[in-house]
Amino acid sequence: MSIAMDKAMLALSLEEEDEPFQMPNLPQFKSSERNSRSLIGRILNPDCQKVSTVILDMPRQWQKQGRVRGVALSRERFQFIFDHEHDLLEVLEKGVHTSNDWTLALDRWMEFPPPDYLQYILVWVRIRNIPVNHYTEEAITALGELAGEVKVVAFDPDKPQREDYVRVQVRLNVSRPLRTSKVVSLPEGGTSVVYYNYERIRKRCFECQSLNHEKQVCPLIVGRRRDQSNERRAKAMEDRESVQSVLKEGDPLFGVLREEQVGFCKLTGRWKISPEVLEEMRRYLLSSSEADKWVRIERVRSSVAQAESNPISQKTVLRLEVAPVFTKQLDKGKGIVFDFDLNSPGDASQKAGNPTEKLMASAFKAGSKGSAFERLGDLSLGDMGDKRRVEERPMASAPAPFSLESGGETSQAKSDVADSTEYDSCLLTRSSGVCQQKQKVRRRPYIRKRQEQKAKTSSVLNVLYGEGSRSEKIGSKRKVVVEDDRGCKAAKLKESRVIPNEGSPHPR
Structure with a gap:
């Protein structure tokens, strides 16, 4: 068995594998009839869009569930096949379509597409702040050409215009950034700024107005950051090279102290040793004789080393700064911290107290x-x-x-x-x-x-x-009680002293 497999492997030729496969020219191998009712599209921002999401969401947005089905052609291209021609035309008439708030490039299927296929979309643009003396079809068309190839101009000079803009439909190149404004020089003198607003286009790069990426990954911002980083690096190198040594040859302190002991501290923004102290050290060494020169050098080194070991001595002796004052009043000069990150709800309740x-x-x-x-x-x-x-x-x-x-x-x-x-x-x-x-x-x-x-x-x-x-009745609020013939007690009825015309109220 192994001998037969070895012979088969030896019989293989790389030249035969490089020959292209010839597709049979038969009707069952073609889907042109079905593709004639389809749309081909591609996503413009692969970082924020997915073909699988587009295939699932677009039929719902178009309200064509059950009458259209999507096909993923590649990582960026897709196809939607419609059951009816009028559904396809209705989708095309709506204009720009978006997925995840980013624009999609859609066009009708072509058997032999041109080189710039899916590179242009039709967009309605609102042109604002047109000069009042240039409200003509020719001027509006010329201004619309700055945004793209003008296809339709919605303008009627004989009817009242209630809006402060004029709409034009342009064929927009999706690889180029959108134009938001343009300065126009007027023939009678002066300039005017014309503004462009694009309908049905949602997200874009708000740095370069491109439809292919977000602002965080904009090439302009990335390039600007790279240039700034290079400038900072170059400046740091120049500063490092331009730093002059404090202790030069011929200085009495040259060889006595190290350069890092007397240099400039970038963390604190101050000199490690004050120039006045260095000047006194130089005078102290120059006033010595040859006999006690080395003794004074050792005294300078030891005193500087001893002062550097203590932050307070380094502050007061080497830099000639005022010593800090220590107090046991923990709340002395205490104020409010205007930082919400440091103020938790628990701290607020404890500070407020009961x-x-x-x-x-x-x-x-x-x-x-x-x-x-x-x-x-x-x-x-x-x-x-x-x-x-x-x-x-x-x-x-x-x-x-x-x-x-x-x-x-x-x-x-x-x-x-x-x-x-x-x-x-x-x-x-x-x-x-x-x-x-x-x-x-x-x-x-x-x-x-x-x-x-x-x-x-x-x-x-x-x-x-x-x-x-x-x-x-004096001292008591009780009613007078009387007994009748049967021995029952009842409250005494007050007799009226006024005799009515009809007679006595109690006839006998």
Whole structure:
């Protein structure tokens, strides 16, 4: 078996594999009749569009479900085959079609397409701000040619025009960016800016107005960023080369200190060692003799190394800056941080604190002064529709002391002080805290005087009810009870002293 396979492999020839396959010229091998009712299209932005999504969504957008079917021809091209010719024409008449808000290039199927097939689309363009002296068909056509090849001009100079634009249909090249405006020089002098708006075109690159990519991947922006990066790199190289050494040959500090010790710090934007300090070091070394020269060099090196080990010494000794002030007041000069990333809901609630505690603290503070209660005076509950005076009970003169063992207020303070958020007859809640109303003395006669006033009845009552019933009515609101013949008790009926014309109300 292996010998036969080896012979077959040796019999193969690469030249035979390179020969093209000849398609039979038979009717069953062609689909021209079916393709005559089809549209060929391609997506313009492969990064944001997919052929599979276009095939599933476009029949729904066209409202042709069941009457059109899509075929994926490649990663960028597709075909829609219609059952009826009028559905195909209706889709073409709608103009520009989009998928995922990006434009599609659609055209009718051609058996032998031209080289620029699916490179142009028909778009209606609105031309605005046309000069008033150039509202003519020729001028509008010339302005429309700036956007593309003009096919139709919707303009009638004999009818009123309600819109501030003129519509023209152009054959637009999808590989070129859209034109949004154009400066026009007028023959009578001056210039005018004409604006172009494209109908049914949604997303585009808002940097170059292209239909093939988004702004994030625009070649202009990418090229600009590359140029800026190259400029920064070149500038950094120039700065690195142009940096002059502080310690040059012939300098007394040359060889004593290293260049990185006296150079310019890019992180802080300051010199590592102040020029005044370096000048004093030079004078110190120049004033030495040959005997103690090396001793002073070692002193300079050791002092600089010792100062560099401590940030405070490096700040005050080497750079001659004022030493920082340390304070134990953690909230000294504290202000608001206007950064929403640092302010979480939990922090806000903790900073705000308990509103009840703030109100109670205000109440204690107001109670210690005493004058706040006196200024409050008599308050009525007119807003609640009640004309009664608010009566109050005496409040604790001062809060109970704070107990560390109990972890808060003592039980006496909790019992004496009412919650400021609850309504009480002796407390009025204000924005500044809890205020106590001034006590109102109740002016009411004592009980003996009230009884004497009740005993003094008028002569009219004596005439109507008689003297015998007066003693029974004083100090009591009960009705007179009488017994009938059967022993049942009932309220005594008041007899009318006025005799009507018809006779007595109780005839005998």
